[in-house]
Amino acid sequence: MRVSRAEARERNRRALLDAALQVVSRDGYRAKLEEIAERADLTTGAIYSLFGSKNGLVVALVTDYLRPHYEEIEQAVPAGLELLEAVDAFARHYRRSCDAPHALAGLTLQITLQHMTLHDPQLRTQLAAAIREHEEHLTGLFTGRPHNGSIVTPHQAQRLATALRALFVGLSQGVVLGLADEADEQYFSDAACALASDASRLVRQPGPVPRDR
Incomplete structure (x- = not known):
């Protein structure tokens, strides 16, 4: 053929x-x-x-690695949930991924890429753009969900997605390395929901930047 x-x-x-x-x-x-x-x-x-280029190959590698990760998240967090329910589902899915057979390999790649960006500012910029593009999936995942009598805006969802990703990356590294034995699904959920619950602080609309006096 x-x-x-x-x-x-x-x-x-x-x-x-x-x-x-x-x-x-x-x-x-x-x-x-x-x-x-x-x-x-x-x-x-x-x-x-x-x-x-070599950098183009590395960026494509990251995109290829992240795509199924975000597709799985979208499947794990169905439409129709309120914000904290969606955050709970997201947190539990992320925690389960820490026990997957490829979790250690994923952490190895993550740390390796961080090390590479320290030696190559251009790669750092390219990878940041690729990761931000994928993070838009998380922004879309939370946008429009009800929370405390209002609807989450795209800007609010973006701030929340950035905070949750940072939280889960740190926690998952601890789990995979055996440094967070008590961080089970409920712990991930409690930490994430605590982060998301105070909308007046975490997901506030942008305001003027204070000037130095």
């Missing part, structure tokens, strides 16, 4: 992303394009053709 050019391109792209996950997770910013290409049974020219 003849493979189309588009199918071959996608197959090569997938092979390079799988190889990059292994090499980048192990070597970080020292990862060599030659080894990634060799593992994928391709050439470095294929990397430049498909991703433009």
Whole structure:
């Protein structure tokens, strides 16, 4: 059966992303394009053709890794829930993901990428943009939900999504590393709901920035 050019391109792209996950997770910013290409049974020219650069490959790797994560979150938090109910569902789903077989590998990649951005400001900017794009899924997840007699606005949802992501990343690292034995689903839920409940502080609308005196 003849493979189309588009199918071959996608197959090569997938092979390079799988190889990059292994090499980048192990070597970080020292990862060599030659080894990634060799593992994928391709050439470095294929990397430049498909991703433009080493940074382009890393950003695509992060996007590829995050996409199913956010798709699972959207499925775990159904429409029709009030804000705190949605936050509870999100928290419990995040805690369950800490026990998944790939949790340690995910943490390894996360720490490795943080280390890489310390050595490459351009990559840091590119990764930040990619992560913000995916965080918009969380913003959409909370926007429009009832809370304390009002409806959560997009700006409020964005502030909440940023805070919750930071909370869960920190807690999940503790769980995976064995440093937070008591952080079960209820703990994740209680912490997240406490963070989200005081809407007057956490999700207030932007105001003027105070000037230094």
